[in-house]
Amino acid sequence: MPDRTPVQLGEYESALLEPGQLTPRDVDRLHALQARGCLTLTRERTGWRLKADATVGVLVLDRIRVVITPKFAIPGEQLISWLAYALGTPVPAAARQWATSPDGYADLVAAALLEQCERLLREGLRRDYVRRRSVEPVLRGRLDVAAQVTRHYGQLDQLYVRTFDREADILDNRVLGSALKAALGLTASPALARALHAAAGVFPQAPTPAAALQALDRTHYTRLNARYRPAHTWARLLLRGGGVTDLLTDQGTTADGLLLAMPALWEAVVRRLGTEAAGPHGGHAVPGVGITVRGDLGSASTFRPDLLLSRPGLAGHGTAQRTLLPVDAKYKRYDRHGVSAADVHQLLTYSSGYASVDAPVSAIVHPRPGGHAQRALQVRGTTGLLGIIHVLGVDTHATPEQAVEWISSVLP
Known part of the structure; x- marks a missing residue:
């Protein structure tokens, strides 16, 4: 390079x-x-x-x-932990060995992929039966009669055969070889580059990065290849240039790079934080039916919160009745300035569409370096209380597990 x-x-x-x-x-x-x-x-x-x-x-x-x-909220040394948490994959131990400055993000992701690939090599790469056609001096597998007759009729020194052998040259391994090669062009660490090059030489590769991505999109995990899931997660991140299916909306870049959209990352983090924090209280995430706007020019528009939690009913309402809490992720400095009028209007709409009339409650979760914080906005009109918006600031210097415990203790 x-x-x-x-x-x-x-x-x-x-x-x-x-x-x-x-x-x-x-x-x-x-x-x-x-x-x-x-x-x-x-x-x-x-x-x-x-x-x-x-x-x-x-x-x-x-x-x-x-x-x-x-620079905004998640420090460089913590970025890999929050990224792994959002992806639902273990925090790589080897990633902590690489400096987080000045090339930390790319090197950390490359190191995470390398760690998983080296683990697979130690355990032994998965093999599966692969059909091949070849020309051999002796009979192996089945004789391809049609090819033998049409291409080598009457000659038996070379035999056209079809084999069906167990090989490591399969899609599960090819996508990792392609990702290791892609990581080589991004890292600036000579030691990491040497390790990536050595691992890339062991894994087979897909014809193109696009073919590797298509293979990843078609992959279904069973007990045979479940151990490949963490490695494939990091491979997908590298091959898409930072975007991840069902996590980030980026569909890949036209330049060689590894770019991560922080608002999309924070949305994924909040969805998992809220879901895990609500569990001890008997809550769980539910798919939100979108709030639809009709009658305007053009087609109808639909919008929904980042997370919708179903919680047990309030005391006195019976255990069968449940309430809904809309939660929205905001990658904004709400630890330094007030909530914008647009966001207040948005959360009030969510409260009106999902929360109960008796408890029109919603929540905003934003990143806050340097300690957790909580405040509640009360929105009132001429008819009384319109809604309560809980503003929760999650300390991004802490670990995700610590953040889950804090949100669980203050969840409205």
Whole structure:
């Protein structure tokens, strides 16, 4: 990989690039990422202004290597823990050995994939029966009579055969080989690059990264390949350039990179936090039926909260009756400023659509570095109480398990 000029900035920060640092191909790729809301590229008199949105990660271009570090809420040393929690995969032990600066996110994800792949190698790669057609000097498997007659009629020094042998060259292993190769282009650590290269040489590879992604989307886990799930989770993250099916909305980048949309990550974190915190209280998550708006110009629109919790009924209402608590994830600095009017209106709508009339309660969960925090907003009108919005600030310096315990103790 040719040497590239490093450019480092934090999320929501910008950097001025010289005109010669971006090739026309880079400009096209950055504009494609801008259309997906990952960053903003604007032309200035002295060059280009590159601004990161709520995105962290690494972007490898033709002449520069852009590193976007988490600056808002989740510290770099904790990002891998929260990411693993959102993905539902164990926190990789080997990832803690790699520095989190200045290339932490990409190196941590690559190290997480490497750890899982090395574990699979120690246990032995899964093998399955694969059909092959080959030309052999002796008979193995079945003789391909049609091929033998049409291509080598009357000659028996070379036999066209069909074999059905157990091999490691199967889809479960190919996707990992492709992901290890993709990780090589992102990491800046020589030691990690050597380890990735050694592991990539053992695993078979899919023809293209797109073929590997298609194989991952078709994978169904059974007792035979369940141990591959954590490795496939990290492989999917790398091959999609940061986006994960059912987690992040990014469908992959047109540039080599590993970009993570922090708002989507926080939504996934809140869904799991709320679900696990409600369990001890007899609550559980339910699929939310969307609130529909009809009668406007165009088609009807539907919106729903990030999480809808079903909880046991209030005292005196009987155990059979349950109440609904809408919860919304906000990747905003609500530890520094008040809740916006738009978010208040949104949560009041959720309360009206889901919560009971007697208890119009809803909740906002936002990241807050440096301690948990809780406050309640009371919204009143001329007819009385319209709703109560609990604003819960989760300490992102803590572990996800500690956050679950805290939310469980203050869950409204």
